[in-house]
Amino acid sequence: MAEVRLTGVTRKFGDDYGLNDVTMTVPDGSFVVLLGPTGAGKTTTLRMVSGLDLPDTGSVFIGGRDMAGLTPAQRDVAMVFQQYSLYPHLTVRENLAFPLRSPILRTPAAEIARKVAEVAETLQISHKLDNKATALSGGEMQRVSIGRALVRRPAVYLMDEPLSSLDAKLRSDLRVELKGIQANSGATLLYVTHDQIEAMTMATHVGVLDKGRLVQFGTPRDLYENPVSVYAASRLGQPRINVLPADVFAGAPQGASTIGLRPEQIHQGEGEDATVRRVERLGDQTRLHLAFRNHEIITVTDAHTALRDGDTVKIRPTAAFYFDAAGQRIA
Amino acid sequence: MSFSVTEPSPKTKWFAGVMVVGYAIVTLLPLIWIIATGFKSPADAISYPPKVIFEPTLEGYVNLFTERTRATPEMLEAAGPPETWYQEIVRGQDMVISGPSRYGARFLNSVIIGFGSTALCMILGTAAAYAFSRFRVPLKDDLLFFILSTRMMPPIAVAIPIFLMFRQIGLNDTHLGMILLYTAVNLSLSVWLLKGFIDEIPIEYEEAALIDGYTRFQAFYKVVLPQAATGIASTAIFCLIFAWNEYAFAVLLTSGTAQTAPPFIPTIIGVGGKDWPAVAAGATIFLVPVMIFTILLRKHLLRGITFGAVRK
Numbered sequence: 001m002a003e004v005r006l007t008g009v010t011r012k013f014g015d016d017y018g019l020n021d022v023t024m025t026v027p028d029g030s031f032v033v034l035l036g037p038t039g040a041g042k043t044t045t046l047r048m049v050s051g052l053d054l055p056d057t058g059s060v061f062i063g064g065r066d067m068a069g070l071t072p073a074q075r076d077v078a079m080v081f082q083q084y085s086l087y088p089h090l091t092v093r094e095n096l097a098f099p100l101r102s103p104i105l106r107t108p109a110a111e112i113a114r115k116v117a118e119v120a121e122t123l124q125i126s127h128k129l130d131n132k133a134t135a136l137s138g139g140e141m142q143r144v145s146i147g148r149a150l151v152r153r154p155a156v157y158l159m160d161e162p163l164s165s166l167d168a169k170l171r172s173d174l175r176v177e178l179k180g181i182q183a184n185s186g187a188t189l190l191y192v193t194h195d196q197i198e199a200m201t202m203a204t205h206v207g208v209l210d211k212g213r214l215v216q217f218g219t220p221r222d223l224y225e226n227p228v229s230v231y232a233a234s235r236l237g238q239p240r241i242n243v244l245p246a247d248v249f250a251g252a253p254q255g256a257s258t259i260g261l262r263p264e265q266i267h268q269g270e271g272e273d274a275t276v277r278r279v280e281r282l283g284d285q286t287r288l289h290l291a292f293r294n295h296e297i298i299t300v301t302d303a304h305t306a307l308r309d310g311d312t313v314k315i316r317p318t319a320a321f322y323f324d325a326a327g328q329r330i331a
Numbered sequence: 332m333s334f335s336v337t338e339p340s341p342k343t344k345w346f347a348g349v350m351v352v353g354y355a356i357v358t359l360l361p362l363i364w365i366i367a368t369g370f371k372s373p374a375d376a377i378s379y380p381p382k383v384i385f386e387p388t389l390e391g392y393v394n395l396f397t398e399r400t401r402a403t404p405e406m407l408e409a410a411g412p413p414e415t416w417y418q419e420i421v422r423g424q425d426m427v428i429s430g431p432s433r434y435g436a437r438f439l440n441s442v443i444i445g446f447g448s449t450a451l452c453m454i455l456g457t458a459a460a461y462a463f464s465r466f467r468v469p470l471k472d473d474l475l476f477f478i479l480s481t482r483m484m485p486p487i488a489v490a491i492p493i494f495l496m497f498r499q500i501g502l503n504d505t506h507l508g509m510i511l512l513y514t515a516v517n518l519s520l521s522v523w524l525l526k527g528f529i530d531e532i533p534i535e536y537e538e539a540a541l542i543d544g545y546t547r548f549q550a551f552y553k554v555v556l557p558q559a560a561t562g563i564a565s566t567a568i569f570c571l572i573f574a575w576n577e578y579a580f581a582v583l584l585t586s587g588t589a590q591t592a593p594p595f596i597p598t599i600i601g602v603g604g605k606d607w608p609a610v611a612a613g614a615t616i617f618l619v620p621v622m623i624f625t626i627l628l629r630k631h632l633l634r635g636i637t638f639g640a641v642r643k
Contacts, residue, residue, distance in 0.1 A: 052538050072541040079542045085535040089557040102544030148543070 002063030002155040002188060003028040009048055009058035017212035018044040019055070024207055024214055026156075029186040031179070033199040033220075035235045036209035042192040043082070045209070046158045049190060051075050062155050073104055078149035079158040082192075084141040086133035086148075093129040096120065096147050105152070119147040122177060124170075138165045146174070150181065157182075157189045163198065175201055196236050200224075208232045230327040233260050239287060239298040241321075242266075248293055249317050253331045260321035263300040271316025276307050290315070362618070368611035376607040390424075391608025393417045395434055395599060395616075399426040434613060437595040442620065443506050444591055445575040448513035452570045453563055455514065456521030457529075461551060463522065464529040465537075475523070482519040487579045494583055504589045512584070513574040521566050528562025529555065564631030568624065575621050592617050 227233035502508030
């Protein structure tokens with residue numbers, strides 16, 4: 001297990017930045033989730049660390065060693081690909097054993113059998129071990145792909161949306177499983193996802209990428225409670241943060257252009273009138289769609305609320321975020 | 332009655348069946364005729380109207396594999412009764428066997444040169460196709476076009492320069508010379524076909540193998556090659572068929588040690604020009620290796636022909 005450090009990593013694809021001067025330290029034994037929309041540079045970051053792609057400028061260090069000039073095999077990383085990339089001519093068992101049979105590891109046969117069985121058990125694919133990799137469902141392929149990484153004990157695990165095509169039940173099972181594996185083995189894990197629940201539940205640290213730039217890096221809680229910009233604030237939180245012109249409520253600080261309100265930053269019962277447009281009952285919580293001075297606000301209220309469409313609610317911001325015209329947080 | 336858009340109607344199926352059978356008859360008839368001729372007597376082979384029903388004989392095959400000399404009745408008398416069935420057949424023509432013919436050696440030359448050039452062509456072709464498919468090769472498009480352009484003229488157009496070149500460097504009438512020549516002719520087709528196949532293999536498989544602890548070459552060997560097997564097999568069939576059937580270069584550049592079967596077979600007909608059964612026998616045997624090779628790889632060939640028709 002090892003620390004991963006990127007210093008000033010820049011990679012251009014034509015005129016576009018894949019990564020723009022990214023400096024980041026993934027502490028040893030941490031679970032770092034990279035968030036950002038498609039094209040933000042999440043996958044590119046993984047490819048830089050793995051050595052499948054090389055930075056134009058900047059360096060990548062794993063365990064304090066500069067990775068410049070080292071092949072992916074020499075870097076001792078395991079990666080779960082978004083497109084699974086299972087070897088189609090091999091069975092599930094052979095796919096799982098493939099990294100163990102590499103000339104670098106040369107694992108004895110008995111050891112391979114033991115590890116493959118163990119991983120297959122964890123990922124609930126034991127009954128499919130002798131299937132061809134192509135004769136699996138999407139979810140099974142994804143599990144094999146995760147398994148191919150987990151059979152090894154590399155310096156770093158890199159995972160590119162590994163749970164994206166699993167059904168909800170399996171996804172939540174594996175979330176717990178992955179977190180458990182990481183916590184128990186002390187593995188360093190760099191993880192890309194779109195799913196903020198994965199980010200919130202598994203991450204020790206979250207990195208937010210925007211068009212190749214790392215805009216914020218910190219604990220999930222820090223990111224949620226103390227976002228540096230509208231962009232970073234929008235990455236986490238369900239329902240999403242409401243962003244309104246700053247002057248709709250009194251008391252905006254000097255220079256504020258927009259106000260950001262998460263549901264818990266909207267105090268209900270006093271303040272100004274808003275009209276209930278829609279009530280969404282999700283069971284454990286109820287969402288309110290409010291119309292407030294031509295703006296729509298989505299917030300959360302008591303699960304058994306008596307509010308109905310057309311009712312009026314008084315609302316008041318509490319400890320709101322304020323952002324300037326460029327979207328940077330000012331208060 | 333239910334209809335399916337994709338399932339052909341019985342009428343269509345019947346029509347397709349008739350077409351396929353008709354086409355098979357048209358293509359197979361010459362083949363059947365050649366095989367039948369190999370078992371005819373010389374008289375039956377050239378009789379008019381052609382004989383469909385005839386008394387089969389192995390005379391053609393015996394003549395194919397033997398050298399014979401005409402013998403006087405006294406000599407036949409002195410030689411005693413024939414010891415084997417093939418001696419008996421030869422005696423029937425008032426001849427005695429003077430030794431084996433050169434057909435075996437010529438056939439072996441064809442095997443060495445045909446399979447040798449195919450193997451070499453596959454090794455070079457796969458390596459080049461992989462490089463063109465995966466690496467940033469300077470002037471890639473121009474190079475690929477240049478490789479293809481070597482195929483645009485009939486190969487025989489350069490026969491004279493090649494003949495002179497081969498004579499100068501001592502490759503005339505050698506196995507190596509013919510293997511190199513056929514490889515050179517086939518390589519352009521191989522590179523293009525194989526590049527198409529390798530392009531279809533997602534690069535992610537190799538990337539996964541690189542991460543899994545393998546070198547680039549090992550990834551190529553363990554991951555790309557097995558998946559390119561279909562392409563390699565179908566390309567190999569095309570190459571073998573060309574090298575196996577090639578006549579013009581073989582006539583020009585081989586005469587003895589390295590002569591292949593195609594230029595040799597017509598010479599079997601003999602001075603009188605009547606030994607058609609032996610020629611037919613030679614042609615029949617000559618067909619066998621390519622047939623076996625194609626049948627062994629036919630699964631790949633079928634898949635190869637339709638490969639790439641559907642984009643994923």
